[in-house]
Amino acid sequence: MAQYARGAAAVAVIRLRNPPVNALSWLLVTEPLISFSLTVLQALEDGLKRADADPSVKAVTICGENGKFSAGADIRGFSSPRKQGLGLGPIVSLIERSEKPVVAAIEGIALGGGLEVALGCHYRIAHVQARMGLPEVTIGLLPGAQGTQRLPRLVGVPAALDLITTGRHIPATEALKLGLVDEVVEENTVEAAIRLANKLIGQPLGPRRLSLKPVPKLPNMEAFLSEALAKVKKRAQGCLAPELCVQAIKAATEQPFADGVRKEQELFNILLTSGQAKAMQYAFFAERAVEKWTTPSGASWKSASPQPIRKAAVIGLGTMGRGIVTSLVKAKIPVVALEQNLEYLNMGRNAVMLLLEREAMKMEQGAQALDFHNPARLQFAVDFDVLRDVDLVIEAVFENMALKKEIFSNLSRICKPEAFLCTNTSALNIDEIASVTGRPQQVIGMHFFSPAHVMRLLEIIYGRQTSPTTIATAMQLAKVMKKVGVVVGNCFGFVGNRMMFPYSQQAVFLLEEGSRPEDVDQALEDFGLKIGPFRMSDLAGLDVGWRSRKDQGLTGPSLAPGTPARQRRGYRYSPLPDLLCEKGRFGQKTGKGWYEYEKAGGRTAKPDPWVHSFLCEYRNAHQIKTRFIDQEEILERCLYSLINEGFDILAEGIASGPEHLDVVYINGYGWPKHRGGPMFYASTVGLPNILAKLQKYSEIHPDIPQLRPSAFLKKLVAMGSPLLNDWMSHLHKQSNKL
């Protein structure tokens, strides 16, 4: 767990060892068969005491095994019921108190508790490629090993606030500028640290003990912190951790070190028991779990190998295509971008160049690193012939099956036989698209989310004949583009949009019954969603859904004469969105939608009195009695119908576990991470409660099938509502209570 050795005559080297990331475990696992004799923390403490007791040791270096310092505390430990605690804070103090100089040799990563260990050291040397940070806030915590007290003393309050409240990982070069590390080296970091430790022998350490330093003053500290708190609260949307991080830093500015540490502990414990930390830690592991994909036919990440993508193409330079090209260029994959004519091509090229300029500015090394002016890296064309040598094509044209089929049939003819053909459809049938190609095994859905160069989610949809190699290649490409790939099966809307459908439908039904768009949005945004359904619809454009509903024959010229206005195929239907579209209200792009905007293309949504009176007239025309709908009903009807669909998706094998649905929602649909995703949220509300509410609403609205409880949900409740991790193992079990 930590190795003690002599690095040079007088320098002891303590190497943290706990693969793969040298997490600082503090649990003594006592179950038979998996019994560790020593935790990492215990070993670190023992190493320090041994070095202290050995008169021949004059200095110490702390480093990590396999080129990684440490990723911090073992996150699994925070929710383990079997704790035999050994605090990290006291060990960091022990390091700092050492009379022998201690140098941290930071390679790879020093995160969370790992960086806190380094902050206890008297000097820090980092390899140029190392990254550092205090990402506890991203798992619902704060740095609980005195990091909130030491970091401001070292780098000042503004930089400490930024690092601790965002949790961002910074490169060694930035750490050097901030004063977080003393030196950055390109050579062997441990050797450099041992050399430095040797030089430091006998030098006074007092000035290097951060707990003894004052926090650098700011002329307007109080105002600065209040402003920071207000900003953080606004950004956090109900997540507690960022706010408590600010409070801990504030304590550092107001109280002596020891009192600040006590405050930090108090705040840490609030977070640890808040429920939000549990949700965010679940989300951390869920994201990693979905990388290990499997399909019902037995294909899996274990046996499938990705093929290299040396050159890619994107067809269609609309909003999605532009973002996809940008993502590929950022991932340093040469791209050919194709449009149907020169006019569209030039428009697309200008837009892509603008996006890339902006991205280059945001990146560390600037435009040079992206090299997008080099035609070998990014080429624009109107001729399909340029696609002959690409390894993978992503089609991102208009959502129309006939058009997509025409394109895929051309691609199948032109592209080399081993090329993969991907579609960015958000709902259409992958098998139907694949059917026009001579290589259905190499056809796959890659559903990006807008803006595609920003959003992390990539839904990867396999068809009936998609090969495991194709899935593995798409997943690998997602990783290279720094996206979270989630492998799902083929059905209308896949996972994300399919679950969104009953949610949006309920939102519109609520308007029919008495709510206003801003009531529904507010309730859901207060819950923590980044954006409510009506603001979202205005942003995306109401015409998108209108077109799809026309294609499905739900509205427009193909609707059978005599169809009742509020019924389709025997079930409840709301024509409200269609009526708005007929009036040219497409949302932000037309300056009017569910809200009004300052101008076409405006972004500030204002409740619209026209919409309010339109809704009143609509209710009168359809003899609907307006009623007051409270926040609870808004949340339950929208969220529980979405969750209900999730249970159906699981039962059908469209996703292999609830964590897939949660990762999709957190990364693609603005679901608040501190609520863990919709399925995790359902487990916290309690499956019997969700079932009871769905039953209640379904009885009130028998004409809405989406409110009828899923058979899988009923089964889980009948089986005693097992833990979320066990849901899938109950899918095929018999229940005698049903």
Ligand SMILES: CCCCCCCC/C=C\C=C\CC(=O)SCCNC(=O)CCNC(=O)[C@H](O)C(C)(C)COP(=O)(O)OP(=O)(O)OC[C@H]1O[C@@H](n2cnc3c(N)ncnc32)[C@H](O)[C@@H]1OP(=O)(O)O
């Ligand atoms: C009453 C109880 C009181 C307890 C008191 C405790 C004392 C409190 C004092 C200190 C508290 C400190 C807080 C912390 O340190 S919290 C941890 C902060 N660190 C992080 O958030 C880092 C998380 N990890 C990452 O960001 C990445 O994993 C990274 C290290 C950058 C590596 O990324 P990558 O190369 O892409 O690899 P993976 O992400 O796939 O990770 C590889 C496997 O390692 C597992 N992992 C990573 N980090 C941790 C961790 N901190 N704890 C446990 N496991 C970790 C990850 O799950 C992967 O494993 P697998 O493939 O099996 O899922």
